[in-house]
Amino acid sequence: MxxxxxxxxxxxxxxxxxxxxxxxxxxxxxxxxxxxxxxxxxxxxxxxxxxxxxxxxxxxxxxxxxxxxxxxxxxxxxxxxxxxxxxxxxxxxxxxxxxxxxxxxxxxxxxxxxxxxxxxxxxxxxxxxxxxxxxxxxxxxxxxxxxxxxxxxxxxxxxxxxxxxxxxxxxxxxxxxxxxxxxxxxxxxxxxxxxxxxxxxxxxxxxxxxxxxxxxxLGKAFENLMVDVHVSNQKLKERAIGIIQKITGVSYEMALETLEKADLQVKTAIVMIKTDRTKQEAETLLSEANGYVKKAVQNVEK
Missing domain, CATH: 3.40.50.10490 (Glucose-6-phosphate isomerase like protein; domain 1)
Structure with missing residues (x-):
């Protein structure tokens, strides 16, 4: 050797x-x-x-x-x-x-x-x-x-x-x-x-x-944003809010409120806002789209 x-x-x-x-x-x-x-x-x-x-x-x-x-x-x-x-x-x-x-x-x-x-x-x-x-x-x-x-x-x-x-x-x-x-x-x-x-x-x-x-x-990004980020501290919570705002165009307050309603799940919050659905409905849409945010939203828009 x-x-x-x-x-x-x-x-x-x-x-x-x-x-x-x-x-x-x-x-x-x-x-x-x-x-x-x-x-x-x-x-x-x-x-x-x-x-x-x-x-x-x-x-x-x-x-x-x-x-x-x-x-x-x-x-x-x-x-x-x-x-x-x-x-x-x-x-x-x-x-x-x-x-x-x-x-x-x-x-x-x-x-x-x-x-x-x-x-x-x-x-x-x-x-x-x-x-x-x-x-x-x-x-x-x-x-x-x-x-x-x-x-x-x-x-x-x-x-x-x-x-x-x-x-x-x-x-x-x-x-x-x-x-x-x-x-x-x-x-x-x-x-x-x-x-x-x-x-x-x-x-x-x-x-x-x-x-x-x-x-x-696997669908863990929307454009170049980390939509599956794990919100485990304040820094990551702020990042999650910013991601939601960039994708949906809503205010900081609206993004924060929806994120909390979505149990800190960024994908769910985005779909809730983009499709005007409840947390449970957004989760179903994501499940049917295999976790892809764009597909979940597009399925509603068809």
Missing amino acids: EENLELLTTESRNQQSIKIDTAKPMDILRIMNEQDQLVALAVKDVLPDVEAAVQFVFESFQKGGRLIYLGAGTSGRLGVLDAVECPPTFSTDPEMVQGIMAGGEGAFIKAVEGAEDDPDLGVSELKALGLTNDDTVIGIAASGRTPYVIGALRYARSIGAKTVALSCNKNAAISKVADQSIEVIVGPEVLTGSTRLKAGTAHKMILNMISTSSMIL
């Missing part, structure tokens, strides 16, 4: 940062910034692969399945980070999008050495979640060779779950055990092998795309 590691793009030396150890602070920052600008272009190159992953996830959600992110170290933490943002942003059940990482929850704040080297550990954690063929599993590993991820993806695929391998190296080992691979080649890191840098940034961007696109396809 050591010999193969040296051949990975993520482990090669970046010629633009060879002298970074003697550079002035601003020069270090410029080098890093110039390298970071390459990340978005690398992500652009793999958009068709990301689209395939989005389709897997969307289909899983339609069947009542889940999206499971899985990884070790920085890769695992990025999956957890994306997963925990879905309930407040899209009012999803915490079970719908989950992030698990080698070493368990404690590994999020403190490294658990050796956990990533056990392929059976990833399998046991997916079994504990009751993984089914309705779910989609996205294995994340910058190197593309993490045994924990390989074992998990192989098991997930064996039971019929959709699988995606996200890495930063060509012909990655995890790509061979997944239905779809996303190999985003960001090039050597500014600090050799420190994949929390460009590789981590690329993976964060792609996870953002996968979860956000899937939620939009």
